[in-house]
Amino acid sequence: MIATRSVSGSSQSPRSPSSQPYLSVSVTDPVKLGNGVQAYISYRVITKTNLPEYQGPEKIVIRRYSDFVWLRDRLFEKYKGIFIPPLPEKSAVEKFRFSAEFIEMRRQALDIFVNRIASHHELQQSEDLRTFLQADEETMERLRSQETGIFKKKPADLMQIFKDVQSKVSDVVLGKEKPVEESNPEYEKLKHYIFELENHLAEAQKHAYRLVKRHRELGQSLSDFGKAVKLLGACEGNSLGKAFSELGTKSETLSVKLQKEAHQLLMNFEEPLKDYVRAVQSIKATIAERANAFRRQCELAETTKLKEINLNKLTLMRSDKVGEAEIEYQELKAESEEATRMFEMIVRLMNEEIVRFQEQKTLDMGIAFHEFAKGQARLANGIANAWRSLIPKLEACSSSS
Amino acid sequence: MMGNEEADDLHESREEMESLVLDEPSNGRSSASATVPDHHDPLLSSSSSSFSDRHNPNSSLNAFLDPPSYAEAIFTSFDPSSNGHETPQLSSNSNPRSSDYLYISISDPQKEQELSNSLVPGGTTFYTYLITTRTNLLEFGGPGSEFSVRRRFKDVVTLSDRLSESYRGFFIPLRPDKSVVESQVMAKQEFLEQRRASLEKYLRSLAAHPVIRRSEELRLFLEVKGKLPLAKSIDVASRVLDGAARLPRQLLGEEGMDVNAKGGRDLLRLFKELRQSMSTDWGGVKPLVVEEDKGFLERKERLAEFEQQLSNMSLQAESLVKAQQDIGETMGELGLAFVKLTKFETEEVLFESQNARAADMKNVATAAVKASRLYRELNAQTVKHLDKLHDYLGIFLAVGNAFSDRSSALLTVQTLSSELATLHARIEKLEAASSKIFGGDRSRMRKIEELKESIRVTEEAKTCAEREYEQIKENNRSELERLDKERHDDFMSMLRGFVVNQAGYAEKMANVWEKLAEETSGYAKDGS
Numbered sequence: 031m032i033a034t035r036s037v038s039g040s041s042q043s044p045r046s047p048s049s050q051p052y053l054s055v056s057v058t059d060p061v062k063l064g065n066g067v068q069a070y071i072s073y074r075v076i077t078k079t080n081l082p083e084y085q086g087p088e089k090i091v092i093r094r095y096s097d098f099v100w101l102r103d104r105l106f107e108k109y110k111g112i113f114i115p116p117l118p119e120k121s122a123v124e125k126f127r128f129s130a131e132f133i134e135m136r137r138q139a140l141d142i143f144v145n146r147i148a149s150h151h152e153l154q155q156s157e158d159l160r161t162f163l164q165a166d167e168e169t170m171e172r173l174r175s176q177e178t179g180i181f182k183k184k185p186a187d188l189m190q191i192f193k194d195v196q197s198k199v200s201d202v203v204l205g206k207e208k209p210v211e212e213s214n215p216e217y218e219k220l221k222h223y224i225f226e227l228e229n230h231l232a233e234a235q236k237h238a239y240r241l242v243k244r245h246r247e248l249g250q251s252l253s254d255f256g257k258a259v260k261l262l263g264a265c266e267g268n269s270l271g272k273a274f275s276e277l278g279t280k281s282e283t284l285s286v287k288l289q290k291e292a293h294q295l296l297m298n299f300e301e302p303l304k305d306y307v308r309a310v311q312s313i314k315a316t317i318a319e320r321a322n323a324f325r326r327q328c329e330l331a332e333t334t335k336l337k338e339i340n341l342n343k344l345t346l347m348r349s350d351k352v353g354e355a356e357i358e359y360q361e362l363k364a365e366s367e368e369a370t371r372m373f374e375m376i377v378r379l380m381n382e383e384i385v386r387f388q389e390q391k392t393l394d395m396g397i398a399f400h401e402f403a404k405g406q407a408r409l410a411n412g413i414a415n416a417w418r419s420l421i422p423k424l425e426a427c428s429s430s431s
Numbered sequence: 432m433m434g435n436e437e438a439d440d441l442h443e444s445r446e447e448m449e450s451l452v453l454d455e456p457s458n459g460r461s462s463a464s465a466t467v468p469d470h471h472d473p474l475l476s477s478s479s480s481s482f483s484d485r486h487n488p489n490s491s492l493n494a495f496l497d498p499p500s501y502a503e504a505i506f507t508s509f510d511p512s513s514n515g516h517e518t519p520q521l522s523s524n525s526n527p528r529s530s531d532y533l534y535i536s537i538s539d540p541q542k543e544q545e546l547s548n549s550l551v552p553g554g555t556t557f558y559t560y561l562i563t564t565r566t567n568l569l570e571f572g573g574p575g576s577e578f579s580v581r582r583r584f585k586d587v588v589t590l591s592d593r594l595s596e597s598y599r600g601f602f603i604p605l606r607p608d609k610s611v612v613e614s615q616v617m618a619k620q621e622f623l624e625q626r627r628a629s630l631e632k633y634l635r636s637l638a639a640h641p642v643i644r645r646s647e648e649l650r651l652f653l654e655v656k657g658k659l660p661l662a663k664s665i666d667v668a669s670r671v672l673d674g675a676a677r678l679p680r681q682l683l684g685e686e687g688m689d690v691n692a693k694g695g696r697d698l699l700r701l702f703k704e705l706r707q708s709m710s711t712d713w714g715g716v717k718p719l720v721v722e723e724d725k726g727f728l729e730r731k732e733r734l735a736e737f738e739q740q741l742s743n744m745s746l747q748a749e750s751l752v753k754a755q756q757d758i759g760e761t762m763g764e765l766g767l768a769f770v771k772l773t774k775f776e777t778e779e780v781l782f783e784s785q786n787a788r789a790a791d792m793k794n795v796a797t798a799a800v801k802a803s804r805l806y807r808e809l810n811a812q813t814v815k816h817l818d819k820l821h822d823y824l825g826i827f828l829a830v831g832n833a834f835s836d837r838s839s840a841l842l843t844v845q846t847l848s849s850e851l852a853t854l855h856a857r858i859e860k861l862e863a864a865s866s867k868i869f870g871g872d873r874s875r876m877r878k879i880e881e882l883k884e885s886i887r888v889t890e891e892a893k894t895c896a897e898r899e900y901e902q903i904k905e906n907n908r909s910e911l912e913r914l915d916k917e918r919h920d921d922f923m924s925m926l927r928g929f930v931v932n933q934a935g936y937a938e939k940m941a942n943v944w945e946k947l948a949e950e951t952s953g954y955a956k957d958g959s
Contacts, residue, residue, distance in 0.1 A: 226775060234765065251747065255748060257747075258747040261743065262743075262744050265737045392785075396953065399792075400952065403798065403950075407948055410940040411938075413934075414935075424930065
């Protein structure tokens with residue numbers, strides 16, 4: 031995927047055939063390594079770029095899933111407010127099975143992940159991205175084992191953050207200290223929208239996944255049916271036997287079509303829906319971050335104020351602790367201002383991001399729907415043609431009896 | 432003429448869909464939740480009388496989804512013979528040469544009281560059914576005859592038993608089960624309807640059989656009002672040997688059987704017992720029925736093979752129907768999920784792009800729901816076509832019975848032959864013994880005379896038995912010929928119907944999806 035970035039400051043190399051700056055990444059060639067419990071998949075990540083920050087026109091590295099996780103976590107830390115593209119699930123169970131389909135789905139999702147980062151005007155400038163795309167495997171391993179990010183937090187902590195965002199009413203009712211929350215009706219609507227959206231999307235995705243299974247089941251039963259029909263035809267002999275045999279063969283052919291379409295449905299319809307769900311979950315994490323930032327801002331503002339009051343008191347008293355207090359106050363003030371800045375940045379970024387997100391999703395889903403429709407139409411036409419072609423043969427069989 | 436049931440069912444499923452949207456995420460039974468329809472499912476394909484769109488004024492969702500026009504959704508089957516109406520199965524009932532018909536229908540179950548002689552007050556109740564016949568067969572009084580009688584299930588059992596006795600060697604359709612257990616478990620209405628339908632199917636299949644339809648038993652059953660004038664059963668052995676001359680009172684048997692014979696019938700009952708006792712007393716080893724006709728044996732084996740494969744195909748057909756049903760249901764559920772999404776995106780509009788997305792989702796929802804309906808209709812048709820397989824499995828049971836008739840008739844002949852041989856041997860022994868005595872042995876002579884009389888009787892019995900056996904063989908043969916021909920025609924039409932049905936519905940579905948592809952073509956990456 032080609033990404034163009036803001037050209038400010040970058041010089042055009044006269045030697046490169048296209049003077050447009052580009053950064054193209056692909057995740058390919060999954061290979062299963064290791065044995066048993068420790069088995070994992072490695073991927074080749076190929077970077078092609080003419081950006082000066084990178085080490086050359088092409089670089090190939092080997093990465094595994096946890097490296098992607100590291101990248102995601104780093105970006106989440108550094109780029110608060112931005113919706114970090116989602117990763118496919120860790121899935122401890124399927125790891126043992128590692129079916130070809132699972133591997134392909136994961137590879138596709140990882141490829142999309144990296145490309146979204148590479149085409150995001152802020153994220154693409156990240157140093158961590160560069161590290162990810164270029165560092166040698168040892169460095170990567172070292173970095174990977176150091177990382178602790180929000181996603182490494184215990185699930186309990188994570189749930190707490192989400193809970194805080196959602197439930198303020200109960201605390202008020204119970205007379206607890208009123209939690210520090212933004213009172214922004216627009217934002218409230220947005221949060222509500224996001225949470226509800228996840229539910230609806232998850233349901234649609236569930237049915238999409240089932241639909242894939244149904245295709246496979248129908249394919250299987252067509253195959254079994256075809257075999258049984260053929261066996262019956264073999265007993266019969268003569269023209270009726272031939273008719274059975276033709277029908278049985280046709281049925282088996284269609285079974286293959288169904289299996290193929292099931293796979294297409296999975297990759298081009300169910301996965302995009304799944305991706306949408308993950309994206310919404312990622313937004314929820316950003317929402318939690320924003321809540322944190324807001325709380326921090328408020329707390330620091332409070333504390334700074336108190337410090338100021340204290341400082342004034344000491345000044346009046348001409349205490350010799352004034353100097354110390356002054357320093358502390360200044361530090362705290364700086365921190366508070368930083369927190370406020372951070373919070374405001376998050377708000378600003380989120381507003382931009384949500385618009386971008388909505389537009390992107392409309393596009394993504396539009397494509398997915400189109401592929402879905404095309405696939406189903408292709409399948410239906412294939413089925414219709416196959417059966418239609420059988421009719422003259424059946425006519426021939428019955429007339430020759 | 433669309434049956435009322437049909438209209439109601441479509442209306443009901445439509446309402447289901449609409450009401451489902453109104454009550455939120457309870458996944459509920461989607462509109463595509465129909466169980467595999469039984470054979471009188473009203474949702475059969477019908478003529479394309481389009482439904483005027485039923486607008487439920489309370490459903491805000493109607494405003495979203497253009498109610499699918501039923502003219503589109505309902506598919507006219509290409510198969511001309513199954514137009515979904517309860518038309519008399521004329522083709523199977525009629526003799527193609529002279530268009531005779533014998534049309535039977537059953538209706539109106541009614542409760543009646545058993546006139547009880549017992550001490551228990553109240554007596555038992557049972558149900559009778561009204562059996563209406565329309566025919567132009569001469570046996571029934573010629574063209575334009577129409578008449579009705581009331582019969583109960585017991586009468587049907589009697590009819591069935593009598594036919595089995597009279598028409599040995601024929602492929603007589605099997606009567607419905609007594610199914611005592613089910614009658615307790617099922618709701619009364621359901622049970623009565625199921626029984627009514629199965630009785631109707633049974634009588635119609637009798638009427639379709641070229642020989643049985645002309646039987647006296649059937650005629651009495653259909654025509655004679657009041658009590659059914661058929662005895663429950665008569666002794667086959669006696670009937671077979673009808674016309675035999677008066678027989679001596681004694682039949683000597685080694686086991687010393689009861690010889691209080693009063694007439695031909697009693698004696699012949701003894702033959703039957705002899706046969707049976709021979710087959711059971713030999714330590715479980717039946718005397719081998721030696722079927723000499725190789726051609727027949729081959730045929731029989733091939734039929735057995737065919738039956739087995741048929742049974743297998745029937746099983747797979749059931750799975751296929753289930754898989755079709757499942758995919759239709761899931762498609763429907765997917766559609767409904769998108770309906771909800773559409774509603775959601777329309778209600779909580781925060782951004783411009785949501786409108787476009789909502790429109791797209793609405794299109795997807797519409798397509799999915801339409802496809803789901805098509806699957807349901809496809810399946811209803813598929814069930815009808817593949818039902819033939821079940822019918823033939825029933826026919827094979829009848830074939831089995833006919834073959835049993837043949838082997839038991841052969842057993843009778845062989846038993847009588849061996850009995851004759853025994854009698855002859857005994858006479859020889861007696862003659863040899865008495866010839867040694869000068870002047871003869873009066874008691875032995877008497878015995879020899881008696882044995883000779885037995886031989887005469889037995890020989891007559893054997894002749895009758897042989898005649899019976901030959902008749903049954905002939906019945907088998909002609910029935911096999913008929914079966915071959917009918918089987919060929921039936922299966923060809925079943926296959927054709929199945930294929931045409933599949934093709935037709937696949938085309939309809941392709942149209943639905945192509946429409947959606949067009950609606951979303953703006954997103955196509957490569958202008959495809």
